[in-house]
Amino acid sequence: MKRKIDFDEIFRSCVVGRYKRDMTSDEIKLNKFTRACHKLINLYFKYDIYFKYADKTIEKGFSKEELLRLYNKRLSKKKTTARHYYDMLLKFSPANKCQLCYIGQSESLDHFLPKDLFPSLSISSRNLIPVCGVCNQTKSDYIALAAEKQLLHPRYGQFSTRFLLVANFDSATNTVVFDINGRDYPSSSIEYERIEFHVQKFGIKTAFEAKAMGMLRDFVRLAVATESDIENIINQKLVVLEKRFDEFNASKFTIYQWQWLTCAALLKSPYFLQNAKEIFGPRRDIYLPDYDFD
Secondary structure, eight states: OOOOOOHHHHHHHHHTTTOOOOOOHHHHHHHHHHHHHHHHHHHHHHTTOGGGOOOOTTTTTOOHHHHHHIIIIIISSTTSSTHHHHHHHHTTSGGGBOTTTSSSBOOEEEESSOTTTOGGGTTOGGGEEEEOHHHHHHHTTOOOSSGGGOOOOTTSSGGGTSOSEEEEEETTTTEEEEEEOTTTSOTTSHHHHHHHHHHHHTTHHHHHHHHHHHHHHHHHHHHHHTTOOHHHHHHHHHHHHHHHHHHOGGGGGTTTHHHHHHHHHHHTOHHHHHHHHHHHOOSSSOOOOOOOOO
């Protein structure tokens, strides 16, 4: 089980580093301020109102530059004492997957609320999420100005307990198609608008459909090569996904959701199950795909 990281541990490591000394009175005041902000943003994230969060760094008489330095020169800089916590937070990403698109490999920590605009949260673990390089660049310094334009925080809200999307096999185009999950998130709701905005911003629908078609073809190749029923092949994959779900529940609705949804879409399509080998099966040079069922 991953150890919970205490905010004061991170702060002291960024300020004191490897030296064994007491913090100065100014450092203690800054610690108290940033700890309060760390606790406050938890409520804003929890109740999906983080677009209302106002940074009070300058108003309270603290230095924005100093708070940015704690992150840039301490927490994120390699070979510093504080870097240990950066690496720990990066490893909190299940299967090392990006927490914004759920597909790319997490490469760095991103400030969910940009540090230049919200320096009070520069080293708050609640504001640091593992992301891939593409999503980091795409998100950049984006901030939400309305409830429906808030991006989905990977550790808050209901979005890690239900699927964001639904999938179906389109027999007219022989493709797996993804759409917003309108059953659990009605189209008139703010949640639906947020999902739609998030999915569009990070190209999730297109990425999921591409990944789904790759997995579909692997299913068919394996079924043809082993002379197996394709429904059995898909069910074998579901067994693997069930094990991953037991290990980390939220993974079903985040990093592995495209796989769950693809399997469900194929299994509920009689047309696909009856015609998959004819439509997608290779005629020559049949080979076993490099597909992991473990």
